Amino acid sequence: MSQPLAERLRPRTLDDYIGQKHLVGQGAVLRKMIDSGRISSFILWGPPGVGKTTLAQIIANRLEVPFYTLSAVTSGVKDVRDVIEKASSNRFFSQQSPILFIDEIHRFSKSQQDSLLGAVEKGVVTLIGATTENPSFEVIRPLLSRCQLYVLKSLEKEDLLELLHKAVERDSILKERNVVFKETDAMLRYSGGDARKLLNILELVVGADGDTPVEITDEKVMERLQQNPLAYDKEGEMHYDIISAFIKSIRGSDPDGALYWLARMVEGGEDPAFIARRLVISASEDIGLANPNALLLANAAFDAVMKIGWPEGRIPLAEATVYLATSPKSNSAYEGINSAIELVRQTGNLPVPLHLRNAPTKLMKQLGYGKDYKYAHAYKGNFVEQQFMPDELKDTRIWHPQNNPSESKLSDRMIQLWGNRFKE
Known part of the structure; x- marks a missing residue:
């Protein structure tokens, strides 16, 4: 039987590898590490089908070291220990450590990840992990601190x-x-x-x-x-397409659509933590200040699902889904932080105005740190007008309230305090 086309075309060298030029292009960080002949442990984070497994195999071939693979879906702690034992016996003096590639490392339990720590720390193995989930949520901190994190992008x-x-x-x-x-x-x-x-x-x-x-x-x-709607998806479930439809249904204020896609994920065996995290993100990004309670409810649903598990966990997820879908929408906080980050990138590290600086030492006080700062609580209404932006940006607006009852109140308060500065 012929191999699938994707397997037949799997690249064997970096020259045949497509995409991820920011990591493996000439002069890029991973390319330089590979060319040097020595790599440190790292985790590849990116969506499916962008070359995480392929890149790990290319590195092993290029360095000519033993290469072990574990799937977090099918491997237990014993499998991890067996591989580490084999790697120890295959380690030769002054040679690059054997590579242990763990696919879907986000599915490893805490005990499985703990079993890796010693081997990674002592250099018994060089760990390459692959994940479609944010490692900050899914990989234990001690292991994450011992690995570099490289982000792979969807192919252009x-x-x-x-x-x-x-x-x-x-x-x-x-x-x-x-x-x-x-x-x-x-x-x-x-x-x-x-x-x-x-x-x-x-x-x-x-x-x-x-x-x-x-x-x-x-x-x-x-x-x-x-x-043949399932034939073009590796696992027969359109994981990222369905979560996209789910979030867009919430954003579009359609509780029926949102519940339908939630049901598809529940029936498809989706990780409930994955769904719950997306609800928390949606509450912040899409509902935001139009209804701040949405974030509280989404976070409560996350906690409830972690406590009660399946199948009852579907109920708090459904409650949060309907609440978010039917809530008024605003992305002013999301747009605000993006604008602020872009402004920082354009203007660099502007100095903090002297009156806002901390002054823990006598010398700093003599230099004027903290001088003329006005303590808001010492004034009527707990407010006094003063400058909080760097001098070069003192008239710059970043947050723009949107047209909904909740933010209209916030906008009116800002105009009452600051006058024309907050008039749109």
Whole structure:
């Protein structure tokens, strides 16, 4: 039986690797580490199908060291210890440590991760972890502190087109079919930046077409995928597509749509913590100051799910989902912090005005640190007008209230305190 196209085309060297130029391009951080012949432990964080596993295998081949793989889904603490024992016996003096690659490391329990600590710390193994989840939430702090974190991005359009053309030019089976791309928009759209999904779509469309040459059109791609909707997803569940639909239904104030996609995730065996985290993010990003209680409820739902588990956990998740979907919406806090970060990047490390500086020593007081600072609580209404931005930005506005009852009250208060500065 022939291997899947994605496996047949898996790159063996960095020169064949597509995408992630910020990590493996000439002069990039991982490229330099690999070229030096010695790497330290690190975790690759990114969406599915962007080359995490492939990159780990390329590194092992390039360094010519023993390479062990564990899946967090199927491996227990005993498996981890067995691999560490093998790695210890395969370690030679002055050689790079054997590489232990752990796919989906976010699914490892705390005890499994604890069992890795000693081996990573002593250099018995060099750990390469791969995760689709934020490691700050899923990887224990002692292990995370011993690893560098590299973020992989979804593949760009140019990367995906390069992959398609490499596939039809290099794969022996596709070469026989003489594939011609008339249109590629549908393939790129359905792939969502996932190389594996893109190649699965290509293989599906070519395999279902009896003609030679095979002409790929958007209509043909959509027709094939409607007939075989699960064939282009590795696990038969569109993990990231469904969570996207879920969040967009909440953002769009449709509780029916949000509950439907929640049910799809519940039935599909999704990790309840994954759903709960997305609700907390949505409460901050999409509801925000229009209804600050949304964040409290989302956080309470998260806690409840962690306490009661499945199947009852679906109920607080549903409660939070309906509440968020039916709440008024605002992204003013989200837009505000993004604007502030962009402003900091543009203006650099501007000095803190003297009156806002801390003055713990006599010398600092003599230099004017903290001088003329006005303590708000010493004034009527617990407010006194003074400058809180660097001198160069003193008239810059960052937060802009949006048109909803909650923020209208906040806006009125700011105008009452500051006058024209907060008038839109």
